[in-house]
Amino acid sequence: MIISIIGLGLxxxxxxLDLKKNYPDWVIQGFDVSAENLxxxxxxxxxxxxxxxxxxxxxSDIIFLAAPVDQIILMLPEILGKxxxxxxxxxxxxxxxxxxxxxxxPFRRNYIAxxxxxxxxxxxxxxxxxxxxxxxxCIICDKELSHNPYLDTVEAIFRKLKIGVEYLSSSDHDHAxxxxxxxxxxxxxxxxxxxxxxxxxxxxxxxxxxxxxxxxIRLANSNATMWIPIxxxxxxxxxxxxxxxxxxxxKIRTLIQHNDTLNLGxxxxxxxxxxxxxxxxxxxxxxxxx
Amino acid sequence: MIISIIGLGLxxxxxxLDLKKNYPDWVIQGFDVSAENLxxxxxxxxxxxxxxxxxxxxxSDIIFLAAPVDQIILMLPEILGKxxxxxxxxxxxxxxxxxxxxxxxPFRRNYIAxxxxxxxxxxxxxxxxxxxxxxxxCIICDKELSHNPYLDTVEAIFRKLKIGVEYLSSSDHDHAxxxxxxxxxxxxxxxxxxxxxxxxxxxxxxxxxxxxxxxxIRLANSNATMWIPIxxxxxxxxxxxxxxxxxxxxKIRTLIQHNDTLNLGxxxxxxxxxxxxxxxxxxxxxxxxx
Numbered sequence: 001m002i003i004s005i006i007g008l009g010l011x012x013x014x015x016x017l018d019l020k021k022n023y024p025d026w027v028i029q030g031f032d033v034s035a036e037n038l039x040x041x042x043x044x045x046x047x048x049x050x051x052x053x054x055x056x057x058x059x060s061d062i063i064f065l066a067a068p069v070d071q072i073i074l075m076l077p078e079i080l081g082k083x084x085x086x087x088x089x090x091x092x093x094x095x096x097x098x099x100x101x102x103x104x105x106p107f108r109r110n111y112i113a114x115x116x117x118x119x120x121x122x123x124x125x126x127x128x129x130x131x132x133x134x135x136x137x138c139i140i141c142d143k144e145l146s147h148n149p150y151l152d153t154v155e156a157i158f159r160k161l162k163i164g165v166e167y168l169s170s171s172d173h174d175h176a177x178x179x180x181x182x183x184x185x186x187x188x189x190x191x192x193x194x195x196x197x198x199x200x201x202x203x204x205x206x207x208x209x210x211x212x213x214x215x216x217i218r219l220a221n222s223n224a225t226m227w228i229p230i231x232x233x234x235x236x237x238x239x240x241x242x243x244x245x246x247x248x249x250x251k252i253r254t255l256i257q258h259n260d261t262l263n264l265g266x267x268x269x270x271x272x273x274x275x276x277x278x279x280x281x282x283x284x285x286x287x288x289x290x
Numbered sequence: 291m292i293i294s295i296i297g298l299g300l301x302x303x304x305x306x307l308d309l310k311k312n313y314p315d316w317v318i319q320g321f322d323v324s325a326e327n328l329x330x331x332x333x334x335x336x337x338x339x340x341x342x343x344x345x346x347x348x349x350s351d352i353i354f355l356a357a358p359v360d361q362i363i364l365m366l367p368e369i370l371g372k373x374x375x376x377x378x379x380x381x382x383x384x385x386x387x388x389x390x391x392x393x394x395x396p397f398r399r400n401y402i403a404x405x406x407x408x409x410x411x412x413x414x415x416x417x418x419x420x421x422x423x424x425x426x427x428c429i430i431c432d433k434e435l436s437h438n439p440y441l442d443t444v445e446a447i448f449r450k451l452k453i454g455v456e457y458l459s460s461s462d463h464d465h466a467x468x469x470x471x472x473x474x475x476x477x478x479x480x481x482x483x484x485x486x487x488x489x490x491x492x493x494x495x496x497x498x499x500x501x502x503x504x505x506x507i508r509l510a511n512s513n514a515t516m517w518i519p520i521x522x523x524x525x526x527x528x529x530x531x532x533x534x535x536x537x538x539x540x541k542i543r544t545l546i547q548h549n550d551t552l553n554l555g556x557x558x559x560x561x562x563x564x565x566x567x568x569x570x571x572x573x574x575x576x577x578x579x580x
Contacts, residue, residue, distance in 0.1 A: 191477055228551055252476055257529060274482040
């Protein structure tokens with residue numbers, strides 16, 4: 001198989017490494033708009049060959065689009081169907097607008113609208129990690145619009161890489177992701193800006209901060225090139241989630257201001273319960289971040 | 291030396307373990323208002339002996355107060371000076387109100403207003419960890435009001451336990467901690483409540499969430515008994531920090547709503563810069579949380 005990966009950042013780079021590990025005989029080639037990223041990916045053997053988008057279309061069995069979503073939404077209609085039987089998979093963190101861009105394409109069946117739920121706050125091929133995806137989930141959206149053998153082929157790859165698959169409509173995906181991912185990033189950006197705004201006072205004391213602070217602003221290191229288009233493409237859902245968050249912050253502000261021990265306790269207990277209800281963590285594990 | 295620790299939760303319990311490890315000949319005794327915590331601490335040999343507060347006053351060389359700050363502020367004036375030459379140390383996460391409670395005491399010199407900057411989102415003696423403090427910092431407030439040999443004795447203990455010491459006024463401590471710790475806890479409580487509010491829709495999809503979400507709501511598991519009094523005692527500073535945070539969230543909301551790519555990029559770049567400026571993380575380290 002000949003695989004092309006367009007976008008050799010954290011996601012594209014990691015996926016390239018994982019593919020090569022699991023399919024050593026496959027040809028893994030790639031493209032990135034950044035010459036620097038491309039060069040790095042070649043030197044570090046993340047990809048074995050550099051290709052242009054044109055060459056990728058000509059030669060590949062599968063093209064994975066792992067670029068920022070504003071680039072994906074432009075590329076996808078241009079690429080899809082140019083090479084019959086070629087499979088196109090996108091890895092964008094938003095789905096509705098991207099999927100809508102090719103909704104009426106006669107080659108919609110060749111396209112798998114995917115989103116691997118994996119990542120760190122780091123970016124670029126330097127952050128690529130062969131173990132990034134193992135044990136994680138990938139969402140496939142509007143599954144019924146992707147046909148076999150294309151869908152089967154991609155799902156088989158995910159199975160081999162030990163990536164679980166979940167299905168959602170692209171609308172439900174964007175709605176859920178606003179809460180499960182995008183809001184957390186917005187909260188971290190705003191928190192970092194609030195805590196580290198021009199405060200020379202804090203400069204000397206920042207070394208005192210512990211793992212708690214770090215955990216809430218870890219995502220503040222996330223890449224703007226990737227995140228601006230995500231937040232703008234999913235703006236309606238993100239704003240909805242953000243409004244709910246701001247409401248809750250105003251609520252707790254009022255409780256603190258009014259010395260309302262009872263309702264503040266309820267607010268915190270509800271947060272404790274929410275945290276535990278979803279069984280997100282084994283409560284016996286002391287986090288390494290502290 | 292005979293040491294009493296009042297409050298055998300995460301902080302008190304961990305400190306007890308660390309003291310015993312470094313000073314195996316010392317007697318480490320303790321008290322907790324929760325009979326269950328006390329029992330656990332005895333069974334797990336976190337302390338070797340249970341004492342009442344009265345007995346602690348009678349017998350100890352040093353008493354460490356590691357209870358919630360609303361209990362500390364009541365206990366401290368009752369304990370300080372009851373036994374001349376006895377050292378009292380508090381570990382409260384707020385300082386101004388607690389320190390003010392004994393400002394005019396003739397035994398102020400026997401009291402060390404401390405705050406070890408260590409912790410996890412877990413609580414109770416079950417969470418106690420002998421390694422919690424090593425390599426961390428402890429803030430000592432209003433240092434000039436604590437005299438020797440009392441201050442020297444406590445600082446020697448911190449040195450032995452490999453805890454660094456930093457000095458701040460109690461006002462500066464509370465101001466800084468609002469940003470370095472309290473705001474992050476408020477953000478996590480509110481975020482958990484926003485994300486996991488009554489949304490059956492999310493129930494099926496929460497397993498898709500990754501380390502990013504987890505990091506921003508990790509602190510949502512923090513204990514209400516400890517955090518209600520912290521937020522209320524430091525309400526003025528917390529509200530000030532919270533207002534700044536809400537402002538920033540409203541700012542990014544507006545930028546997203548107006549599709550303002552330029553200023554959204556600036557907002558995110560500023561957050562990236564703020565994150566890196568304080569050198570909080572080695573950028574090559576891929577976090578275990580992903």
